Amino acid sequence: MTGYAHQMPFGARVQADGTVCFRLWAPAAVRVTLRLEGPGEPARFAMARQADGWYECVTREAGPGSLYRYEIDGGIAVPDPASRHQPRDVHGPSEVVDPAACAWHDEGWFGRPWEEAVFYELHVGTFTEAGTFQAVIERLDHLVRLGVTAVELMPVADFSGRRNWGYDGVLLFAPDATYGRPEDLKALVQAAHGRGLMVFLDVVYNHFGPDGNYLHRYAPGFFTDRHHTPWGAGINFDGPGSRVVRDFFIHNALYWLTEYRFDGLRLDAVQAIADDSDPDILIELAEAVAAGPGRERRIHLVLEHDDNAARYLARRPDGRPRWYRAQWNDDFHHAAHLLLTDEADGYYADYAEAPLRHLGRCLAEGFAYQGEPSAFRGRRARGEPSADLPPTAFVNLLQNHDQAGNRALGERLDALAAPQPLRALLTILLLAPSPPLLFMGQEMAAAPPFLFFCDFGDDLAAAVTEGRRREFAAFARFADPQAREAIPDPNAEATFARCKLDWRALAGEPDWFGLHRDLLAVRHAEIVPRLPGTPGGCGEYALFGPPAARHGLRVRWRLGDGSRLILTANLGGAELSAPADAVDARLVHAEPSPAAAMLASGRFSPWSVVWQLAGEATAWVTYTGA
Template identity: 60%
Template structure:
């Protein structure tokens, strides 16, 4: 890796920093005897500085800073560990010291993905990598095949969603050490679980990012994002910037054995070059670790850009459309982006199930009439990750309410049967499987003026919602910087002894068992051969051709009133929300809030 530190065979440490705006750079070492050593780094071409230290000067565990032009001290932007937080010194880490024992692990095929998104700090009361290992067996028993970690890159303070990371190679020390993260990944592999990591390549956090001081070329003056200047992926000196992020992606897959990455908000990655950074990164992952094991790249993309999913190097994209349609049907909420789905929510849902995106180029009223999306009907269902809850969709509510707090039980159970048994890979957010009563709110650990700005900005975001039109109502929105906001979000696993939560867990397990038995073995080789039809105001029928040639059919009513129509179905029912549904369907009727799944074997 051209960035950061590398340990040479003779025990010397090679330090490299790209600092094109600096005249000279010094390496400040805190060695094993606690004596400070200051060494002048050697300038190279194109803004690089480097130095090799002797084993007596630096070794694994040594803390170090870079001093810029005799002024400020900054951490290594490619620090592998920063035990004193983002403003403190970096630490030399030997990437080969961990004793990996997962050589037999080759990953899992994408069609087996059942994903469980979790936040390390709130997944357990301890909030650490090691504590998370204690819950892996729960996830295996549930039917999960992949865990997806929200970003772990070093962020300021001790609590954050992770999207304010500034040291993208350093696991945040509040969760544990690099070796403890590797231990978590290895423990997951031992249980047959893939481990995916959420990474943020569209911006750096607002506190602790020193790149502006010595490498302003990391940022673009031509492009801007909601967080300020965009990352420079297509301007002068962008080659080094692109390499930084590509090596970061390879680093997580190679040094930590992650099975894949989720790229956050690629619609905010602005790159006019071809191939753009998303395409180049995807190709690099497949040409690297993807040559020897299964590696999966996932996107979040509000623009519904289907072309990325047709490259053959990207596994899937989060499908916000299906969440929005289901959420509106379950709650009736029509504020904000839900307004785009209020006209025909059942059609939007059915189109998502059959074709991927609900918006495939149609104008979006929420986006002031601009077209959104690209045609996606020819893509296989595996290209779309479906969910009814994520960190975004819960945490971006004012009070962080989960769907079980907002929807009635029967409609929610029917919606889950639709979601978890459909061919697309489903994603659960931690705790939803037992209807956790704990919220998931927005939280962070900023201080001073930045903390005040974040708190007030958070409250202003809700000014357009009727419920928060009154400033006094907005003032009651929890302060994200209050430590209590974070603590209230920690999952209470003890509630599994309570009947209500135990019943929800049993229901989720039963659905995922059906998926594993009837659906998952038939998914490999599926294409975009699906169709849907609407029945009355809230009924739908969706049919897919599975990879083995069988026909999968869903009949569902996602409304409070019965609907009537010609209902064509055949095959064996493997899920019925109520046992008498076939009789109703034979009469051309669908009761309120019902769902049924049928498989018809291929005709030889």
Template identity: 60%
Template sequence: MKRQHSMPFGAEAVHGGGVRFRLWAPGVATITLQLDGDQELPMTAADGGWFELTVASAQAGSRYLFRLPDGLLVPDPVSRFNPDDIHGASEVVAPTAFDWSDGDWRGRPWHEAVIYELHLGSFTASGDFAGAIERLDYLVELGVTAIEIMPVADFPGRCNWGYDGVLPFAPDAAYGRPEDFKRLIDAAHQRGLMVLLDVVYNHFGPEGNYLHAYAPDFFNPRHATPWGAAINFDGEGSRVVRDFFVHNVLYWLEEFHLDGLRLDAIHAICDDSTPDIIEELAAAFKSVPGRARHVHMVLENERNQARYLTRDDFGRLLHGTAQWNDDIHHAFHVLATGESDGYYVDYAADPARLLGRCLTEGFAYQGEASTFAHGERRGEASAHLPPAAFINFLQNHDQIGNRAFGERLCHLASPLAMEAVTAVLLLAPQPPLLFMGEEFAAAQPFLFFCDFGPELAQAVTEGRRREFSRFARFADPAVRESIPDPNAPATFETCALDWSAIERAPHRAVLELHRQLLLLRHQWIVPRLAGMDNGDPRLAMPSARTLAITWRLGDGSLLALLANLGDDPVDATPPPGQLLFATANLDATTLARGRLPAWSVRWHLQPGDSR
């Protein structure tokens, strides 16, 4: 099977031979195509700032750049592949040269999602698409149904988290060729795994973005962002810009057959138009050819805008499928570690109650004032939404990597606390997300790393250390100097997972716990989630750190959680129904009495429609 998404820009093969090149460059009067390093071919100007040229001798594998009037050579912003990194020539790619074997793949419904977030460069020893294929069977055995890959859009240097990409259509050559990425997706589908990809539509990285030089209308100085002028989604010329990102969505979903995209930090997108770009992108998801298959739009949004997650009266999506729920992470983290600085201050006073609100209503902040944001109100009412609209997690790349030393939660919390919060995460109705290595309590940190040019590298290193200076533990300049340099090769290398650990204690036991919980999830909970609506949840708190919650599942069954997430034992009435799971510190006697030791969790399931 062949797949190709045709676009009105970039390099496209022409029927009968040759390649059509098309660039939007409204800021310059002329553009010259440099082909294969030795041909200089003037492009024809067209209306609206477009330049076009069809070259009969060009073919797959041809390398090309665009020369601006001042002599600057720039890659194609719609490059499908830049083999020599972001400053080098783009390569003409023939998408139909790849033969897909997943013609019967229709994706998976969202309620089946168990997500595994990974960074390709540090997930395996080889750090590439091929290496990830070798771990797919392990992920299936673990109980994962979807892998979520941090951005692969071409970034500067040999390593990066991916959020500094500047060529949104080009998989970074550090991971392999576009065909290698397709091979990974194809292999995942053969094993029943969805593949989701992180994409960044709120900014371009600080190195290698040449759009300012020839298409200043790509940005709107009326909106200021941490990265300078905002991407122009609502000013003059914005139709072309919007089309650029709409096609990016369709390109990944059609040409790469991905099962969904996670839109990074949509709160940092500036757009005063109606419909806004998020709504337009949601429409693009719905327009994917062969829409009988499941495709999912996942959001990251600090503003907790429930409007983007709304369903109609029949439970059908209006916009996004689900959102990463930072609120639940913060509540879990405060409970497990006791930390209360930075944004954790908003969760420090009553973390268990806020966790309970997340589990029963979605967001913890639904319009309440945020102390961390100096009293600004945050969020919208979300209790009407189904649990499937919220992705729960204990860890992700941000929450680990934005710490000075990249500590994972297992490095900060006790094993007892880790077992308890993991049990809550993996059996709750909301789709859970694991960050690579979490399932075996990996010893490796996940640090912030990058590989910028010398001048920018120094600024990033200094800025990284300066941002922690407001914390008491980093007041001493000598301590700040101990924060790993993001550009040092050792920083990146330190993050590579050690897969031999899964055969050793204590990692093996942690892995078996995750496998056990996910097996229970797939056997007892997932089959009952379809059609659940909001689950008519009921929350009680027998003590300040104890939660008693029930949800009505899609088949009328009642799922019940009783969790003591504190250091003191409590007495609580056990919920009715079959015991699905109890943490190791709940023996038969304790279970019978209803006594909850510190950091203990029990889950029950009661069939039928009666409460």
């Protein structure tokens, strides 16, 4: 069938009569000229000024493949902020794309239930040696064999240069040409759907990158000095002219979900979106998605929100999310990381006093911080109550791009933690009710680091490199300026090259891959079928063990089918006695195996994990701990 096209009030639209309609919001411009570029002298067409700062031009002189820019007041020529393709990077011309021309063959795909989600986060440029959308397709069978059900792409919106994490995108509708053409990304989504894989896209709506954003020149109303972000002036979501700005981002979400058939979006760092409107942009966007593509197939929206704002995860009386399915649970990561490494620098300090208690609360109630003061944030209260939310409202993880890449040397967790403790925490991650997330290469204990990398021009490059090294001056390891010189230069191509996965490491399917695969097989067989209908307030946790070695953790959940899922773990280096449980339960999995002796004696070896299930007929007995 023909491709999917999202109709929006800006950009270049190929019309049914063969003309192309170009529209630009440029309220600060006196005049705007459409410039069509080709091998000869550019052709120029005056754009008619319309109400509220809009300019429009309809012409037969352009068609799919035409390159164009907008000349502002007879001077600077800028790309289309809603460009669908930028073949010559962010400062070059935009290309007219007809989305209806791309054939789709996934008519029977309506998505997968949220409860089946197992995420695999990847960066297109470093996931394979080629670093393209097409190359990702070649590795999809590996993900299916692993047991993953959802591929999550780090941002692909057009950024400056040849390499970037993606969070510096400036042309938010154009997949970066370094990875391929729009058709290549659509082919990736179709190939994933053909294998039963959902595909999610990470999007950034809190700022634009520092190079290639021309909106200040002709639409300064996109920004406001009333709100500030870590990257400068805030985006104007709630002041004069904000209606167009809000529509720009809402249409961006609808565009990715409609034209590319993504199954969901992950909105990056939304705590940096300042909006005093009611409803705010996050709620309006979610409602637009539900009223649009969400009516036709399963669409899942996920947040990253450092403030733990549980209200965006609210459920309807029937259990369906009111706005967002889930949030990345940094609390889970931080508590687990501290248990594995004893690192207490930076934000880990908030978890140093009782990491196991924080982990238990995350598993049973969602967030560890639900309004308690955060020492790292100057004793400011952080978070909102989350115990009334189901565990499926939280995406848990042990590794992701941030937690590796924001380290000075980009070390992965495998290089920081001992094998048995890491196996224990992995067993908890992959069998707990919350959807788990893996970071690319995690399943093969990938050796390459994941460093921060970019490709900016000379002046900006020097500032980024110096700023990156200055960030770590407060760490004892990098207090010496000479030590900071060892931090890789983000702009060096070699830094980027070091991050590429080495797929030869998977030869023979090593044990670490097998552990991930086997645990996910248990998850799909034993846990996932019981998750639909799992209510909020279904979990409880308690610690056990002597006061000097309180390393025991028991968590219990009432799942949607009425069964009870029970976790008993010793997350310390000494053997512990576990209190007897009051329910008769069946063994689901143990690490290390076998578990019969541990269950019979109540003596749990160091870094051991046991999962059990109790049936519907078993009484639920509140556990108070030992």
